[in-house]
Amino acid sequence: MESTSPRVHGSIFFLLKKFVDQNLPAGTWARLNEGAGTSPESFEMTKNYPVRDINAIVDEASKLTGTPVNVLKEKFGEYLVPDLFLLYSSYLQPHWKTFEVLENTELVMHGAVRRLNSTANPPILNVTKVNDKLLMIDYFSHRxxxxxxxxxxxxxAWYYNESDTVTVTPATDPDAERVQIKVEFK
Ligand code: HEM
Structure with missing residues (x-):
């Protein structure tokens, strides 16, 4: 059942491995999987896996590096954007920047992921344009x-060189199923 055992797409595990391989010494991915009780070779791009596996691997990475779990998850999110954009580049309009990508994520990007990839099930994002300088994103996912x-x-924002002018703040508990995220543009 989705509510008791939500799953995460293999592409996210693949990118997590890449993130670990690029930022930590050789052999770390195998070591993290050993500690997490998961199999380092088993994550395939076309399948999905329990969210507890990804959480267990990130917990191990946190123990190893001393970096808090939530900081690691955020850093991983920052890291995976260029690869995600590469995978779904045909859906990104050339004139879009951070504001437009966010406005279109639910309908265009996550919509494309759902259509193209039967094993992927991206979270629901309700994006509200409060005004030209403020987007409120409602994230909802059992994961x-x-x-x-x-x-x-x-x-x-990094990808579009807008990190100086875009401020991202969770307005509610970021570990909950529903999270309100405030995105301000200077
Ligand atoms: C704009 C291009 C984007 C693409 C191509 C994309 C694609 C994907 C894909 C393939 C997954 C894996 C789904 C699965 O595990 O079944 C995913 C998950 C996810 N996406 Fe996106 N995404 C995009 C933008 C965003 C944005 C803007 C956000 C944040 C507001 C976001 C938040 C997430 C989160 C948190 C997950 C993990 C699964 C979950 O929490 O339920 N994505 N996305």
Whole structure:
């Protein structure tokens, strides 16, 4: 059942491995999987896996590095944006920047992911344009990956060289199933 055992797409595990391989010494991915009780070779791009596996791997990475779990999730979210954009580049309009990408994520990006990829099930994002300088994003997912969502938004701002002018703040508990995220533009 989705509510008791939510699953995360293999592409996210693949990118997590890439993140670990690029930022931590060789052999760390295997070590993290050993500690987490997961199998380092088993994550495939076309399947999905229990969210507890990704949480267990991130917990191990936190123990190893001393970096808090939520900081790691956010950093991973920032990191994965260029690869996600590459995978779904045909859906990104060339004139879009952070504001437009966020406005279109639910309908265009996550919509495309749902249509193209039967094993993926991205979270629901309700994006409200309060005005030209403020978006409120309502994240809803049983997977409770709000910190990753915050990181992805920051990563999008980095991608467009707008990190100086875009401020991302969770307005409610980022570990809950529903998270309100405030995105302000200078
Ligand atoms: C704009 C391009 C984007 C693409 C191509 C994209 C694609 C994806 C894909 C393929 C997944 C895996 C789904 C699964 O596990 O079944 C995913 C999950 C996720 N996406 Fe997106 N995404 C995009 C933007 C965003 C944005 C802007 C946010 C944040 C507000 C976001 C938040 C998340 C989170 C937190 C997850 C993890 C699963 C969950 O929490 O339920 N994504 N996305």
């Amino acid at each position: 409770k990956m709000g910190c990753l969502a915050v990181g992805i938004i920051k990563g999008i």
